[in-house]
Amino acid sequence: MSVGAQAIPGPRRLLRRLRDVMAAPGTAQSRLNQVVLVIAADMVAEVCSIYVRRAGDVLELFATEGLNPEAVHKTRLRVGEGLVGHVAAQATALSLSDAQSHPDFAYRPETGEEVYHSLMGVPILRSGRVVGVLVVQNRTRRNYTEEELEALQTVAMVLAELIGAGDLVNPSEFYEAEGNATLPQRAEGVRLADGVAMGVAVLHRQAIEIRQLVAEDPEVEARRLSDALDLLRAQVDRMLARPDIASGGEHREVLETYRMFAHDRGWISKINDAIRNGLTAEASVKRVLDDMRVRLNAASDPYLRERVLDLEDLAGRLLGLLTGGPEPAARELPDDMVVIARAMGPAELLDYDRTKLRALVLEEGSATAHVAIVARALDIPVLGRVDGALAKIAAGDPVIVDADNNQLIIRPGEDVVEAVQLTLAARAERKAAFAALRHMPSITRDDVRVNLLMNAGLLADMTMLGESGAEGIGLYRTELFFMVRSQIPDVEAQADLYARVLDQSSERPVYFRTLDVGSDKQLPYFNHRPEENPAMGWRSLRLTLDRPVMLRRQVRALLMASAGRQLNIMFPMVAEVAEFDAARKLVNMEVARARRLRQRLPSQVRVGTMLEVPALAWQLPALLDRVDFVSVGSNDLLQFLFACDRGNPELSDRYDLLSPAVLAFLSHLVDACARADVELSLCGEMASRPLEAMALIGLGFRRMSMPAGAIGPVKAMVRSLDRGQLSSYMRSLLNVPDHSVRDRLLAYAHDHGIAI
Secondary structure: OOOOOOOOOOHHHHHHHHHHHHHOOOOHHHHHHHHHHHHHHHOOOOEEEEEEEEOOOEEEEEEEEOOOHHHOOOOEEEOOOHHHHHHHHHOOOEEEOOHHHOOOOOOOHHHOHHHOOEEEEEEEEEOOEEEEEEEEEEOOOOOOOHHHHHHHHHHHHHHHHHHHOOOOOOHHHHOOOOOOOOOOEEEEOEEEEOOEEEEEEEEOOOOOOOOOOEOOOHHHHHHHHHHHHHHHHHHHHHHHOOHHHHOOOHHHHHHHHHHHHHOOHHHHHHHHHHHHOOEOHHHHHHHHHHHHHHHHHOOOOHHHHHHHHHHHHHHHHHHHHHHOOOOHHHOOOOOOEEEEEOOOOHHHHOOOOOOOEEEEEEOOOOOOOHHHHHHHHOOOOEEEOOOOHHHHOOOOOEEEEEHHHOEEEEOOOHHHHHHHHHHHHHHHHHHHHHHHOOOOOOEOOOOOEOEEEEEEOOHHHHHHHHHHOOOOEEEEEOHHHHHOOOOOOOHHHHHHHHHHHHHHHOOOOEEEEOOOOEOOEOOOOOOOOOOOOHHHOOOHHHHHHHOHHHHHHHHHHHHHHOOOOEEEEEEOOOOOHHHHHHHHHHHHHHHHHHHHOOOOOOOEEEEEEEEOOHHHHHHHHHHHOOOOEEEEEHHHHHHHHOOOOOOOHHHOOOOOOOOHHHHHHHHHHHHHHHHHOOEEEEEOHHHHOHHHHHHHHHHOOOEEEEOHHHHHHHHHHHOOOOHHHHHHHHHOOOOOOOOOOHHHHHHHHHHOOOOO
16 A cells, blocks of 8 residues: 555544644744654655745745755745745645656755655645745655645644744734834725725724634534524624615625625535534634635636635634624724725624724725625725735824825824815815705806716615705616626516616616626626727627627616606617617517517617717717717727726826817717707716816716716806806817817816816
């Protein structure tokens, strides 16, 4: 019988031996030296080595049995270098019967390892970070078994606690901070939810100490796990019963998905397997969490990556219940707190007292992350993708979150604090002034009406319709409902959402944009092929025309939801009239189907297009004969007009919306739509800024759609200008050779007392 096939002792026996070693007197280094002896003997390996990660992404050999002992603390590999570095870089296990034939093999003469052929290595993970690598080697070409790999991974979890204790390496080396930790710092991020706030930093998820790793009785541990799971599920049920959640919306949807995860048999089964292998219940939860975190973070599927946050949230709650720690809500927290986290699940946000929570800062996150959706529903500013936030910020640090301008100020000086306090006071005054305009008409000084509508994409956004004074929803982004779900919503679920949107609009018009996915908006359950240039690839209407069932089902749901009411449908990213005709044909087919089934139809079905692709502007005569309305999407239009990737920071300021080229293009469009008597509007970033909106009015736009927060400032601008004078001035700017006419328009606004 080969060495690999021999009946080796199970993980429980190995863990008990390691427990005795860890409990013995002596230094952490001496215990580490004993650990490699025990593992090598138990796994019948000629070599067992432990590498610890040091500052600068270096892996240092800290203990070995079988290699040259003089190599300890001398042999170093960078993360990614050699097989050990490969394990650390990928955060995944490696099992090789012929290690020297692997392309990443790196020879270190001081170790004497050239005589060893087979190798098995596993990452040592702590809080999702690689803090070391554990390796065993044999002279023979040995095929390590799954049981041996599982045993080594379990041992690595025990070693993570020894390394993380700080006796071997200062833990700060695992979380390197930049700069002086006491001086003011500024960090950049990405706005996930609007707003500006100031408060005291609270570090999310305090570390839970696991005091016992090895189980005395697996049956007792299994019962402890079962009892804790019952308490966990009860916590989640109470959360879903809260008044601000029970009312429904997308935030309710994501929390229902979270509850399903709390009952998921897969991860619970893995925890029970770890208990049977000899770990305590809490150590098993942590072991499975570390393993699944690595696997899910490596997935290309955005839905699976989002599940990491749900899993970390649930595991953290479960660990708290198993260790007897307080519930998250029981922590002593400051009255003005800004929560700092690497990432966060949606339910974790609800643990914090809403009356004290001022803002949220995340190292990760996206606008469609579940926590961002819940935060927007609760009107909490969120700044995401702030690199190294946890390393730069200490608990109790004063911080300023300016999500509107994508920045975080850490430990601001007194002058900055005073300036921000004045800014916040001024914002509050302006907000009150804009609120006073809510019920006043949006009319220029020379009596020209300008319709201001609101962009939305979530049911939570609809609460702002009345508060902002918007005259309707000029753009409802239907794709967000698809993106927060684990599978494509059926017709009934879609119809229910659209009906609730129309109910909350109180007979004000709503323009539903059909599914606009692809590029940077991926569906978690849809197989998106990698593309070299996704912004100009298989996306939006192109995708749904190739998958007509998706578009037909969405139109069917819109027809059901709009029974007896006006329905406005607009198609995104139409590049030619033929595409509009194909999409309109599908709408007509669904209308005919509803008639055959004697279903109640909308009072009127209006179909239009977004104009984002410049090519469509050269087919205007044919297009305007077919559409009921046109809505300009200024964000995509700018990047296609200038062949400029709007996501590239090197080009972010290269081209201006107020360039003569953009204004001349829009002026041509205004004239054509006026001649054809076709309704024209603009939804996009250009409409949300008073100066750009002023230029649009001067060109002839009378309908604009924007975020709710922009309606007050834009309305104040509208009511302060004379449209006739402005139009004459705008015509003089269309043919100038300037890069931008922004400065000229600012000067005009200043000279004419226009509120910009």
